[in-house]
Amino acid sequence: MFDVMIIGAGVSGSAVARELSRYKVNACVLEKEEDVCCGTSKANSAIVHAGYDAAEGSLMAKLNVQGNLMMEQLSKDLDFAFKKNGSLVICRAEEDMPNLQALYERGLKNGVKELKILNTAEVKEMEPNITDEVVAALYAPTAGIVCPFNLNIALAENANTNGVEFKFNTEVLDIKKIDGGWKIVTNQGDYETRYVVNAAGVYADKFHNMVSDEKITITPRRGDYCLLDKNAGGHVAKTIFALPGKFGKGILVAPTVHGNLIVGPTAIDIDEKEGTNTTAEGLNEVISKAEQNVKDLPMRSVITSFAGLRAHESHHEFIIGEVEGAKGFIDCAGIESPGLTSSPAIGVMVAGILKEKMGLEEDPTFNGIRKGILDPDTLTKEERDALIKENPAYGNIICRCEMVTEGEILDAIKRPLGARSLDGVKRRTRAGMGRCQSGFCSPRTMEILARECNMSMEEITKSGGDSKIVVGTNKDSI
DSSP states (O other): EEEEEEEOOSHHHHHHHHHHHBBBEEEEEOOOOSHHHHHHHHSOEEEEEOOOOTTOOOOOHHHHHHHHHHHHHHHHHHHEEEEEEEEEEEESSSGGGHHHHHHHHHHHHOOOOOOEEHHHHHHHHHOOTTTTTTOOEEEEOOOOOEEEHHHHHHHHHHHHTOOOOOOOOOOOEEEETTEEEEEEEEEEEEEEEEEEEEOOOHHHHHHHHHHHOOOOOOEEEEEEEEEEEGTTTSSSEEEEEEEEBBSSSEEEEEEOOOEEEEOOOOOOOOOOOTTTOOOOHHHHHHHHHHHHHHHSOGGGGGEEEEEEEEEEEEOOOOEEOOTTTTTHHHHHOOOOOHHHHHHHHHHHHHHHHHHHHTTBBBBBTTOOOOOOOGGGGOOOOHHHHHHHHGGGGGEEEETTTTTEEEHHHHHHHTTOOOOOSSHHHHHHHHTTSSSSTTTTTTTHHHHHHHHHHHHGGGGGGGSSSSBBBBBOOHHHHH
């Protein structure tokens, strides 16, 4: 019997796993997909929010601010990309100034530091490409941008190296109360555990409702995005928001930590929990609304579009804690924006709940430091030459758009919880994320995966399951 089983290897589940690994505990993460970061966590705005938007006194506000404060040190400890670039909330009409002022005051009450309302001249000096209609903006210097993939992967890898098991392609089908804990029925067999952490994203209501008479509803809220090439990455330096409305913070324009420009998202409530398809209507909305706040957007530089799902709970609040009437079942549900920002604090909170209930002792062998995949671009010419001499794979460019080497891909495959699919390699190394969107590097990456993982080309998938790339060969003999 496990002590704790966590359902979901997204950023919340992985953050809980990492914090739990500080203690002497037999913990395991169950993930229905083939890798970490395959659900909500893989498709979002990559923003570290300052914390002025969530309602005063809410758990969402508290964990947003705490997570923001934790992110910089965490990025150093776990070696993932993070930049404190600041954000601007744009006000385009004098009659909307009370709403901007209210946002400022809410931020102060939430504990956000350094907030300031800027006038037109100050905004334009800071961001020349802001719309000429701007009358004021809320400036939050503590906001930032992050690599959401490597935040998630880093948390999971560090948890794994500290003893937490991860079971992939393992879908939870049922949860039953047993003496001393819970039986979790999966497509890979049954597991028993003393405690369950429900960090299942858009499916968290499904598992909560299996064990509780007090039902919750998680609505998938689709967000469409456009990603622009690196030649557009300097169009703005700050994250640019519109004044928030009924469905959240609206369409943003922001640089990414890797030098691109991201525009989005929409906020469209849907029924399908796997409905990550973009629509022409949604993308047109992204473009038209983004151009209201940022002028001369180079939309011809779009290299891809995508959609993600937010796990929207009807009360727009995080649900974290032991479920009433279901002892040992801990909810981590309704984790929508600012969930990515809040994830480090969510991990601490849930691990703290379990520590208190289980009387956990700290593990003196815990190592909270993780080294990410080496980026040869961070080396001097002399260091890079020495690296290639020692390991020629670092001199073999596989992805020309992002200049990713074979050495980096080998590291992605061989490290803890290593990649086993094209998307797994992509999220860890950016091979395939450039202008050609995998057009040239996919076959070469597949050859490396096949060789290193002892798989045939027919077995390799884009993202697990039935997403096979090769389904046959040309000119087969009859």
